[in-house]
Amino acid sequence: MAKDFTTREENYSQWYNELVKKADLAEQSSVRGCMVIKPYGYALWEKMKSIMDTKFKETGHSNAYFPLFIPKSFFSREAEHVSGFAKECAVVTHYRLKVDESSNSIVVDPEAKLEEELIVRPTSETIIWDSYRNWIHSYRDLPILINQWANVVRWEMRTRLFLRTAEFLWQEGHTAHATREEAVEEAQKMINVYADFVENYMAIPVIKGVKTANERFAGAIDTYCIEALMQDGKALQAGTSHFLGQNFAKSFDVQFLDKDNNLQYVWATSWGVSTRLIGALIMSHSDDNGLVLPPKLAPIQVVIVPIYNKLEQLPAVSEVALKIKKELEAKGISVKYDDDDNNRPGWKFHEYEFKGVPVRLAIGPRDIQNNTVEVARRDTLSKEAMPIDGIADNVAKLLDNIQNNLFKLALERREQMTHEANTWEEFCELIEKGGFVLAHWDGTTETEIAIKEKTKATIRVLPFEYTPEEGKCILTGRPSHRRVIFARAY
C-alpha cells in the first residue's frame, strides 16, 4: 500500500515540496515565509559547511562574526546597494513591549521607539566595512580575508523551502585588498572554490562566468557566478563572488597608506553561498522515489537493515551486521544500523530511499547462511548479493562509483538540455522547452530586459570559457561576438 507521491512529470514544484517533507529535511514554519530545518536537513548542511569551511581556511580565510542589526544610516551609504535591497528589508523600530491595561494583551510600547531604525541584515557588506575602517590603516594591514557563517533576512513576497525563504543560512566572505588585481584574483579564486565544491562534492556540473550588468549584485563592479541547470530545465544560481571595486571603501571611508605613503582606497570582494545549495542538490539528483544524495555529502552513507522473523532471531543477524558496520566505519564510512523493531523492513527500505541514503545493506538468515549481504544502491535502485568477505572495500568502491555516476548523469542531462538558438522563433521555442539556450546578444541592458519581458528568460551567465563567434543579436539583429547563456531561472 504505497502512499501516493507526486511525480516530477506531474508537477515538479509539488514533487519538490513533498520530497523536502518526506525526506525529513525541512518544513514550513508557522512564521510567515520562514523554514524549520530539521535534524536530517541540518546534518546535510553541516556536512556541506564543514567541507567548504576547510576550503576557505586552506585559501587563507578566517571566520569571524558581525552584528545582526545594521543601523539604517550605514545601509544607505552605498546608493546602488540600498536600492538593490531596500524592497525586502525587515526593520526593527522598537525595543520594548508592554501589557496594554485595557485589552490585557501585549503591545509594542510606543515610548520605546528607536532613535534610528535597525535593519536585520540582508547581507553584511555595510556592517563589516564599518568595522574594516578601524582595522585598516596601512598596506601592512592588508589583505583582510574573512568569512562569516550567519543567517540573513530578505523579506521575500513568495517563498519556497531552501530556494527562497524570508530567513536563510549562508556564509559570506568579505575581503579587503591593496590592489585591484589582487581583489579580482580573490573573487575569481573563490568562484573556483565554489565550482570545485559544487561539482566534486555535490556532483552538480556548473558553468562559471560573469553576470551581466543587469543581473549583477547591487554595489558590485563584477559578479562572478556558477550556474547550474535543474532537472525541470530551470537554471539556478548556485554561488556568487563579487568584485566590489572601491565602492564600499569609498562609502565607508576605508583608506590605507601604501608603500609610497600615498592614501588609497581599499579594494573589496564578497562572496557567498546559502542553504539554497540544498535546493540545488535536491533538484539535480532526486527522483520519484525521493532524495538522492551524493555519497560525499550524505549524513548517512550506508544503512544496514536486519531481516528477521522472530525477535529472538535478531541477535544472530545483529552480530554480523555490527561486524560489517565496524569494518565500514574503519574506512571512514558513516553507517546507520537500523534494528528498530517498530518498523518492518519494507517500511525501512522506503524510508531510507526517501532520505537518499546512497547504499543500503540488508542482512537476513538467508545471507548468514550464504555468507552474503544484499547491497542496494540508491542512484540506480539496483540490488545484488555480495560476499561478506571484502564488503568494506566493495562498498567504498561503490560509494565512489555512485558519486561519479551522479555527476555523469547530471552532466549528460545538462548537455541534453543545452541548445543553440539562431532565430527569435527558435529562441522562444527553446526557452519554452526549458534548459540553457546559447544565443547572441547585442550587449545592451535594454535588449536583455526586453527579452526578459517577452520570454521570462534572463542571461544567466557570460561563461569564462567560450568560442568567439560572429553573429547577430537574437532580438535586435545587431552584431555580437559571442554567445551567452539564457534560461528561465529559480
Added chain:
RNA sequence: CGGGAUGUGGCGCAGUUGGCUAGCGCGCUUCGUUCGGGACGAAGAGGCCGGAGGUUCAAGUCCUCUCAUCCCGACCA
C-alpha cells in the same frame, strides 16, 4: 501591492436548500498475529468547526467585519 482561493481532531479532507449526538482516511495508543519492498485484525484516545459580531426556534452551514495561510503575478541567493 494587484488577481484567485481556503480556514473543521496531529496531517489530508467530507459535511446537501440551516435541523437532532460533527463524519471519513492517514497518523497516534493497547493487545494479538506478522516481518526478504510501505502488514492485518480488534478495541481505544483525540473537535467548543480561525476569531468577533449579527440573522434565526435552531448556525460548521446564511450575513458583516476581522485575522491567518496558500496559489497566480511584480521582487529575489
